[in-house]
Amino acid sequence: MSASPTFHCPFCGAPISGASAGATFACPYCQAKVVAPHGGGGGPVSAVPRSTTSPSTGPFGDDIDSVVVAFDPQMGFVAIGPFSPLGEPPRLRAWDLTQRRVLWEALQGQTWVDSLSRASVKVIGRNVYVAHKRQLMAFDLATGNRKWGSPLSDAIDGDDDEPSGLAVVDPFAPLGRGAVLVRTIDNGLFAFDRDSGQPLWQKSYGDKSFELTAVEGLGACLVRYGAPFVKIDVVNPAHPQPIASLGHDDWSTDLGMCRLHGRTVVTAVDDFGSEGDTDGLFAFDAVTGAVHFFEAIQDLDQDDIVPCSMGPRIFAAMDDGEGIYVGPRGRPIPVPVPNHVVAAFCSAGPSLAILLKKAHGTPVRRIIGIDPATLAFRFDAGEAGTEPDGSWDRQLATDGWSLVFVATPDDDLDRCELRSIDTTTGRLRWSRPIGRWRAHAFVGGHLVAWADGRIEVLAPANGQVVAALS
Numbered sequence: 083m084s085a086s087p088t089f090h091c092p093f094c095g096a097p098i099s100g101a102s103a104g105a106t107f108a109c110p111y112c113q114a115k116v117v118a119p120h121g122g123g124g125g126p127v128s129a130v131p132r133s134t135t136s137p138s139t140g141p142f143g144d145d146i147d148s149v150v151v152a153f154d155p156q157m158g159f160v161a162i163g164p165f166s167p168l169g170e171p172p173r174l175r176a177w178d179l180t181q182r183r184v185l186w187e188a189l190q191g192q193t194w195v196d197s198l199s200r201a202s203v204k205v206i207g208r209n210v211y212v213a214h215k216r217q218l219m220a221f222d223l224a225t226g227n228r229k230w231g232s233p234l235s236d237a238i239d240g241d242d243d244e245p246s247g248l249a250v251v252d253p254f255a256p257l258g259r260g261a262v263l264v265r266t267i268d269n270g271l272f273a274f275d276r277d278s279g280q281p282l283w284q285k286s287y288g289d290k291s292f293e294l295t296a297v298e299g300l301g302a303c304l305v306r307y308g309a310p311f312v313k314i315d316v317v318n319p320a321h322p323q324p325i326a327s328l329g330h331d332d333w334s335t336d337l338g339m340c341r342l343h344g345r346t347v348v349t350a351v352d353d354f355g356s357e358g359d360t361d362g363l364f365a366f367d368a369v370t371g372a373v374h375f376f377e378a379i380q381d382l383d384q385d386d387i388v389p390c391s392m393g394p395r396i397f398a399a400m401d402d403g404e405g406i407y408v409g410p411r412g413r414p415i416p417v418p419v420p421n422h423v424v425a426a427f428c429s430a431g432p433s434l435a436i437l438l439k440k441a442h443g444t445p446v447r448r449i450i451g452i453d454p455a456t457l458a459f460r461f462d463a464g465e466a467g468t469e470p471d472g473s474w475d476r477q478l479a480t481d482g483w484s485l486v487f488v489a490t491p492d493d494d495l496d497r498c499e500l501r502s503i504d505t506t507t508g509r510l511r512w513s514r515p516i517g518r519w520r521a522h523a524f525v526g527g528h529l530v531a532w533a534d535g536r537i538e539v540l541a542p543a544n545g546q547v548v549a550a551l552s
Contacts, residue, residue, distance in 0.1 A: 091109040091231075098118070101118035102118060105117070105118045106118075106193070117171075117191045117192050117193055118191070140551065140552055141161070141165070141175065141177045141182075141184070141551070142161070142163050142164070142165050142175065142177070142551070143165060143166060143167070146161075146163065146535065146536070146537060146551055146552065147199070147200070147534075148163045148164055148198055148199045148200055148202075148203075149161050149162065149163035149200070149537065149551065150162055150163065150200055150203050150204065150205060150245065150246040151179070151245070151246075151525065151530050151537060151539070151551075152205035152210075152223070152246075152525070153525050153526025153527075153528075154208070154223060154224075154526075155526075157178070157185075157223070157224060158178065158179070158180045158181075158526075159178075159179040159180060159525075159526065159528075159530075159539055159548075159549055160176055160177065160178060160179065160185065160205070160223065161176070161177045161179055161537070161551055162174065162175070162176050162177070162203055162205065162210060163175065163198065163203065164195045164196055164197075164198045165187070166195075166196045171190055171191040171192075171193075172189075172190075172191070172192065172193060172195040172196040173187045173188065173189055173190040173191070173192075173195060174187065174188045174189045174195055174198070174212065174221075174226075175187050176210075176223070176226060177551070179539060179549035179550075179551060180548070180549050185224075185226070186225060186226030187226065188221055188226040188227075188228065189212075194214050194215075198212070198214075199240070199242050200240075200242055200244065200245065200246060200247055200248075201240025201241055201242045201244075201247040201248060202214070202238075202240060202248060203246065203248060204246045204247075204248035204250050205223060205246065206250065206251075206252045206262070206276075207223075207252065207256045207260075207276075208222060208223045208224065208256070209221070209222070209223065209229065209252075209262075209276060210222070210223050210226075211248060211250045211262075213237070213238040213240065213248055213250075215237050216233055216234050216235070216236055216237060216266075217231060217232070217233055217234070218231065218232050218234060218238060218250070218264060218274075219231040220276070220279060229277070229278075229279065230274075230278060230279025231279065232272075232274060232279055232281060234264065234266050234270065234272055235266055235268055235270045235272075235284075235286075236266040236267050236268035236270065237266065237267050238250070238264060238265065238266055238267070239265045239266060239267050243473075243520075243521070244521070245521050245523055245530070245532055249264065249265035249266075249294060250262055250263070250264050250265075251263050251294045251295070251296040251303055252276055252296060252319075253296040253297050253298055253299070253300060253301050253302055253303050253319065254276070254299070254301050254319075255299045259275075259277070260275075260276040260277070261273055261274065261275055261276055261282055261319035261320045262274055262276045262319060263294055263303055263305075263317070263319045265292065265293075265294055268286075269286060269287040269288060269289070269290060269291055269292065270284060270285070270286050270287075271284065271285045271286070271287065271292070271305065272284045273319045273320070273322070282319070282320060282322075283321075283322035285322065287307050290307045290308045290309070291307065291308075291309065292305050292306060292307030292308075293305075293306045293307075295340075295342055297342065297345060297368045297369055300345060300368075300369050301318055301319075301320075301369070302316055302317065302318055302325065302368060302369045303316075303317045303318075303319060304316060304317075304340070304342065304347065304368060305317050305324075306337070306340060310336060311329075311333065311334055311335060311336045312329065312336050312337045312338060313327065313328065313329035313330060313335075313337060314327070314328045314329060314337055314340070314347075315327050315328075316328075316368065316369070316370070316371040325369075325370060325371055326370065326371020326372075327371075328366060328371060328373075329351075331354075331355050331356040332353060332354075332355060332356055334352075334353040335351065335352070335353050335354055335355070336351065336352040336353060336384070337349050337351055337364065338350050338351060338352060338384045338385075339384070339385070339386075339388045340388065341388045341389060341390060341391065342368055343390070343391040343392075343429060344391075345367055345368045345369050346365055346366075346367065346368065346374065346391050347365065347366050347367075347368045348363070348364070348365045348389040348390070348391045348396050348398075349363075349364050349365075349388070349389060350362075350363060350364075350382040350383060350384045350389055350398055351363070351364040351376070351384075352384055354376055354378075355376075360378050361378070361379065361380055361381075361382060361384075362376055362377050362378040362379045362382070363375075363376070363377045363379055363382065363389065363396055363398055363407065363409050363410065364376045364377075365391070365396060365410070375410045377409055377410045377411065379398075379400075379407055379409070381400050381401050382398050382399070382400055382407065383398070383399040383400065383401075383402060383403060383424075386474075387399035387403060387424055387425065387426065387427070387474075388426075388427070388475065389427070390427035390428065390429055390434065391429070392429050392434055392454040393454065393455075395408060395409070395412070395454055395455075396408075396409045396410060397409075397427055397434060397454075399424040399427075400414055402423065403417070403423030403424035403425065404417065404423050404424075404441070405417065406424060406436075408457065415457060417436075417438065418436070418450055418452060418459050419438055419448060419450060419462070421440060421441050421442065422438040422439065422440055422441055422448060423438065423439060423440075423441045424436060424437075424438060425437045425438060425439045425447070425474040426474035426475045426477070426478060428475075428478040428480060428485065429480070430451065430478075430480040430482070430485045430505040431480065431482035431483060431485075431505035431506065432453075432454075432505060432506055433451035433452065433453065433454070433460050433461070433485075433505050433506065434451065434452050434453075434454045435449060435450070435451050435478060435480070435485050435505070436449070436450050436451070436452065437449055437474055437477065437478060437487070438450060444468055445468055446465050446466075446467065446468055447465065447466040447467060447468065447477075447489075448462070448463070448464065448465050448466065449462075449463040449464070449466060449478075449485070449487055449503070450462050450463065451463075451485075451505070451508055460506070460507075460508065461503070461507060461508020461509075462508065463487075463501070463503050463508050463510070466487060466488070466489040466490070466491075466501070467489055467490030467491055467492070467493050468490065468493050469490035469493055469494070469495050469498070470488055470490060470495055470498055470518075470519050476521060479522050479523050479524055479529070480505065480524070481524045481527070481529075481542055482505065483504070483505060483542070484502045484503065484504065484505060484511055484542055485502070485503050485505050486500055486501065486502045486503075486522060486524075486529055486542075487500070487501055487503075488500060488501075488519045488522065489501050489513075495518055495519075496517060496518050497515065497517070498515070498516055498517065498518060498519035498533075499513050499514060499515045499516060500513065500514050500516055500519075500522060500529075500531060500540075500545070501513045502529075502542070502545060511543070511544070511545070512544055512545035513545070514531075514540070514545045516531055516533040516536075516538070517533045517534060517535075517536070518533055518534040519531075519532075519533055520532040520533055520534065524542070525539075527542070528540060528541060528542060528548060529541075529542050529545075535552060536550065536551065536552040537550065537551040537552075538550045538551075
């Protein structure tokens with residue numbers, strides 16, 4: 083077997099020569115498992131001159147469940163995922179959804195590419211992050227060129243239920259210097275320069291699992307950690323010392339589930355303060371950690387229904403969703419529709435959208451809207467069926483002008499539809515059958531919908547397909 087030309091390790095970037103083409107071995111520098119390419123050095127293939135694919139298969143083969151979709155102002159919508167054509171080595175492929183052409187391919191011949199999932203790939207700005215076991219790599223979105231790679235203490239965490247669930251966050255503006263935070267499954271937190279990959283610092287949370295949320299464009303991240311007593315650190319990824327740590331006045335303080343709106347964080351708290359045994363509504367600044375207010379209130383829902391901030395007002399569920407507290411220094415109000423309870427809140431432009439479900443019997447869902455200033459009833463979008471799942475917040479997406487939710491008129495998971503309503507009047511803009519719903523979100527001014535076997539980019543005004551992948 084002939085020797086492969088000198089190629090760069092896809093993990094550490096070190097040059098490797100003398101390996102037999104197609105051979106699998108450990109990189110002599112970082113010990114990662116690599117496959118020597120059959121030729122061409124194993125680098126990215128940019129601007130691949132192919133505008134169509136085989137009529138029997140899509141640009142990613144027959145399975146697109148591992149594909150992530152990103153939007154770039156200059157490049158438009160780009161789909162990225164593993165591609166394993168019959169009789170050829172696997173590779174990572176970037177596909178222009180609008181022009182329907184291959185942008186680039188990278189990691190040719192690396193057999194592990196075939197096992198990548200949505201929990202393994204994430205696009206932030208012009209960086210494409212790819213995780214494999216204990217390795218993190220960054221590629222250029224436009225060219226596919228490898229920018230950097232780094233080993234970690236363990237595998238990087240991720241969530242396949244999210245459209246792009248790799249646990250990497252970047253809170254900095256796209257232009258200028260920036261840094262990213264990475265979460266590993268052994269509860270390690272790592273910071274890297276996003277352009278060079280230079281390690282900045284690392285920290286272990288020991289046996290405390292944690293979640294990361296970026297305060298986008300403002301250079302701060304929320305690290306929510308610990309169970310059953312949740313605490314929060316406000317962290318600038320460029321510096322190891324937290325900007326602020328909250329919830330440490332008493333060991334039993336539980337900051338619960340948080341929602342970020344702009345730079346304000348709101349949450350229902352259990353046992354707040356140094357004396358403990360005080361429940362209430364808590365709000366603080368997500369960049370500085372400065373406390374906005376704490377208001378002692380009993381019977382707030384602390385497990386499933388996350389409070390919502392709209393302007394100066396905070397809305398939180400009470401008594402297992404049977405009531406709504408309007409704060410701060412406000413009052414409880416009844417759920418606007420009798421015999422229903424709150425399942426989720428959503429700040430939707432001028433209206434507070436509330437996802438309700440029937441309090442007794444079959445839990446049929448219903449979407450309503452109220453005026454956040456006057457609390458006047460604005461609209462009722464009608465019943466939406468009982469499915470698809472109990473992840474209530476994921477069922478709602480808004481761009482301010484429209485609110486899009488998933489409905490199951492036949493209570494059949496395989497026959498879901500997306501419905502878009504006006505956030506001021508509740509008027510139905512459009513509805514579209516999508517089969518088995520997986521997720522939907524506003525990306526780049528359009529609505530991206532994930533369903534089993536298909537991804538669609540929809541125009542928010544009329545629901546027409548702008549681009550699709552199946």
